[in-house]
Amino acid sequence: MLCLLAAAQAVLIVFAAASLHAALPAVAASFQAAHPGVSVRFSFNGSQILEAQIANGAPADVFVSADKRWMDAAVRAGLVVHPAVFASNHLVVITPPHSLVARLADLAQPRVRLVICAEAVPCGLYTRRLLTGLERSRGFAPGFAHAVLTNVVSQELDVESVVSKVVLGEADAGIVYQTDARHQPGLRVIPVPAIPGTPIAYYIAPVRGRPQAALAASFAAFVRSAPGQAILARYGFTTAPR
Amino acid sequence: MHVRARARDGVLGAAIIVPSAIGVLFIALSLAALLVHLSPRQLGAAFESPIVHQALGLSLRTSLASTLIIAVFGTPLAAVLATPFRGRGALETLVTLPVVLPPVVGGLALLLAFGRMGLLGKALSLVGISLPFTTAAVIMAQVFVSAPLYITVARSLFAHADRRLLEAAATLHASRTYTLWRVVLPPLVPALAGGLILAWARALGEFGATITFAGNLPGVTQTMPIAVYMAAQTDLGSAIAVAVALMILSYAALVAVRYVAGERARLV
Numbered sequence: 211m212l213c214l215l216a217a218a219q220a221v222l223i224v225f226a227a228a229s230l231h232a233a234l235p236a237v238a239a240s241f242q243a244a245h246p247g248v249s250v251r252f253s254f255n256g257s258q259i260l261e262a263q264i265a266n267g268a269p270a271d272v273f274v275s276a277d278k279r280w281m282d283a284a285v286r287a288g289l290v291v292h293p294a295v296f297a298s299n300h301l302v303v304i305t306p307p308h309s310l311v312a313r314l315a316d317l318a319q320p321r322v323r324l325v326i327c328a329e330a331v332p333c334g335l336y337t338r339r340l341l342t343g344l345e346r347s348r349g350f351a352p353g354f355a356h357a358v359l360t361n362v363v364s365q366e367l368d369v370e371s372v373v374s375k376v377v378l379g380e381a382d383a384g385i386v387y388q389t390d391a392r393h394q395p396g397l398r399v400i401p402v403p404a405i406p407g408t409p410i411a412y413y414i415a416p417v418r419g420r421p422q423a424a425l426a427a428s429f430a431a432f433v434r435s436a437p438g439q440a441i442l443a444r445y446g447f448t449t450a451p452r
Numbered sequence: 453m454h455v456r457a458r459a460r461d462g463v464l465g466a467a468i469i470v471p472s473a474i475g476v477l478f479i480a481l482s483l484a485a486l487l488v489h490l491s492p493r494q495l496g497a498a499f500e501s502p503i504v505h506q507a508l509g510l511s512l513r514t515s516l517a518s519t520l521i522i523a524v525f526g527t528p529l530a531a532v533l534a535t536p537f538r539g540r541g542a543l544e545t546l547v548t549l550p551v552v553l554p555p556v557v558g559g560l561a562l563l564l565a566f567g568r569m570g571l572l573g574k575a576l577s578l579v580g581i582s583l584p585f586t587t588a589a590v591i592m593a594q595v596f597v598s599a600p601l602y603i604t605v606a607r608s609l610f611a612h613a614d615r616r617l618l619e620a621a622a623t624l625h626a627s628r629t630y631t632l633w634r635v636v637l638p639p640l641v642p643a644l645a646g647g648l649i650l651a652w653a654r655a656l657g658e659f660g661a662t663i664t665f666a667g668n669l670p671g672v673t674q675t676m677p678i679a680v681y682m683a684a685q686t687d688l689g690s691a692i693a694v695a696v697a698l699m700i701l702s703y704a705a706l707v708a709v710r711y712v713a714g715e716r717a718r719l720v
Binding site (some may be wrong): 256258259262323325328330331362363364365366367371375378379380 | 563564567568569584585663664666667668669673681682684685686688
């Protein structure tokens with residue numbers, strides 16, 4: 211009985227990138243089913259904010275980052291151990307049903323109101339890489355990236371805010387992860403070709419020096435296991451080659 | 453007898469001084485933590501950074517504009533709310549509501565009302581006016597969030613205006629408008645200014661409604677609080693420097709305004 215009570219109190223706190231807010235709890239539900247007595251709790255936010263919170267002593271057992279930059283920062287600061295890639299994503303352009311933007315090239319048209327993520331946020335970094343990548347490799351006119359960036363009317367702090375401004379019709383277009391564009395009624399999605407050398411990779415790592423280290427490692431392993439990857443795929447993530 | 457009275461005074465004095473000291477410490481310690489974190493060189497660099505200049509200029513312009521709007525529209529409204537009439541309670545609650553709403557919700561409400569697809573925004577966009585993502589949107593967000601603070605203060609001042617003055621004015625057959633402007637208002641000006649400072653300070657620190665309704669673009673809608681938050685995403689050091697710059701300037705501005713408003717600035 212005592213043992214059962216003790217087991218029921220095992221709580222794993224996962225600090226995860228905001229774009230995983232739907233998929234990761236589904237993975238955790240399956241993990242909990244396989245580990246009775248374990249309760250996984252999440253704090254979703256921008257990876258950059260989570261990294262700063264962990265650096266300042268926030269009680270996270272697992273850190274999940276939407277880009278390499280912030281996982282690298284956590285590794286350099288000695289906050290986490292054994293980071294591993296577990297999924298990837300793609301950017302798409304979303305527009306309201308009636309928009310000035312019908313295809314990718316239209317993003318550079320004058321008077322387009324474009325909303326993207328701020329550069330500090332992973333999706334913002336990826337967006338800028340994508341635009342310069344498109345200009346270099348896809349035969350867009352020189353100055354395409356610059357023209358698109360001058361159409362930006364707002365740099366949002368997370369993908370959700372980009373989606374909501376397009377859903378509300380305030381922006382003519384937004385650039386978001388394909389996983390955020392799914393199941394949004396009233397949005398048109400313009401696919402974006404993959405640009406070599408601009409991967410969007412999600413990293414997971416147990417936080418160093420926490421009492422639940424073994425459990426954290428086993429959760430990270432579960433996310434990368436076949437069942438975990440199958441759930442992520444259901445939410446539109448491209449699963450990682452292992 | 454004397455001794456006992458003194459002891460009682462001592463206990464009462466402690467009951468005032470101890471909580472006051474804890475209150476001051478709570479605020480001062482948190483603000484001091486920002487200063488301790490910072491070298492003078494970092495602070496100097498923060499004052500010279502173009503982002504700070506841009507954001508600071510925008511913050512000052514927008515918050516002053518919204519304070520002016522609040523004074524012009526809020527003062528008559530507060531005077532109306534101070535007079536008894538049917539439905540006054542409901543109206544007063546409505547006007548106070550933005551204080552308790554999370555600012556992000558306020559921003560969303562503004563977007564749904566004045567956005568391109570909004571209730572009123574749709575009509576506005578037909579005549580070529582588009583508010584979201586503009587500096588005007590920043591001012592609207594600030595007014596929405598901070599006006600209730602001023603209106604609440606002003607209403608209470610009007611409601612407790614000296615009855616004898618009103619009666620004296622009435623016996624002299626002064627009109628109600630004349631009484632309001634020339635009798636009720638003048639002695640209240642310093643206290644009303646205090647209410648305006650409160651609203652201005654809230655407007656200067658506004659974040660949630662602004663980023664939701666006006667977005668974030670340097671030079672257009674990126675006010676100081678948003679610039680601090682953006683800086684904190686990548687470099688906590690520079691964010692703290694920017695925050696301290698904002699704090700020093702806010703303090704200076706508050707002292708200056710208090711001085712101008714006739715209340716002697718004793719805390720410099």
